[in-house]
Amino acid sequence: MRTVDPEKHEAKRRAILDAAAGCFAMKGFEKTTTAEICRAAGISTGSLFHYFPNKRAVFVGIFEQDADETAAMIAAAEEIEDPGEAILQVITHVSEQLLHPVIAKLVLEVAAQCSRDADLARLIQGNDRALRDGLVGLVTRAMEAGRIDPGFDPRTVASWLVALVDAPLSRVILEPDLDPVAELAVMKELIARFLRPVLPIPPPADGPVPDTGEISPG
Secondary structure, X not given: OOOOOXXXXXXXXXXXXXXXXXXXXXXXXXXXXXXXXXXXXXXXXXXXXXXXXXXXXXXXXXXXXXXXXXXXXXXXXXXXXXXXXXHHHHHHHHHHHHOOHHHHHHHXXXXXXXXXXXXXXXXHHHHHHHHHXXXXXXXHHHHHOOOOOOOOOHHHHHHXXXXXXXXXXXXXXXXXXXXXXXXXXXXHHHHHHXXXXXXXXXXOOOOOOXXXXXXXXX
């Protein structure tokens, strides 16, 4: 009896999902055929069904893989000593993916499919929640380290970070000549400035200025 090498099996499965992602992004779920996926992956139809029972399973598998990658990304970020840098690393990783035209189109397609597939919608919601929860932990650490204004609510900050990451999606679709590197640099700087603690303004060296009720000229 032939044994299956788990590593080779997983590598082949990932290769099929990568090929299928390009097909779904280009033609959408409904118009993509299993034959097209097989051609893109360089496999036979029989080989495809050895890994996935049907086209929907391939489509769902792409986002199940995304869940695994998100978990690994958050785990790696939690090992970074500087929580502020860890947050920016997560933001950078996710944004770089979403700014890629193929990924952006795929995200729009899964959003459309979620409206008619409740199980898929729950999977995508779970992926989003996992990213947000991971960011909550990093934001909390950053607050404790004095890297983020402690007056914020960590969960609200995490929700806004996810929203900011999602924002470029529409732009990359509408503006194909967009420079992802430049856009990402600006977004990271805006996030860093927004989260920076507000420091108290020190009094003048010769002591506080008395309030006379007058407005200084100029």
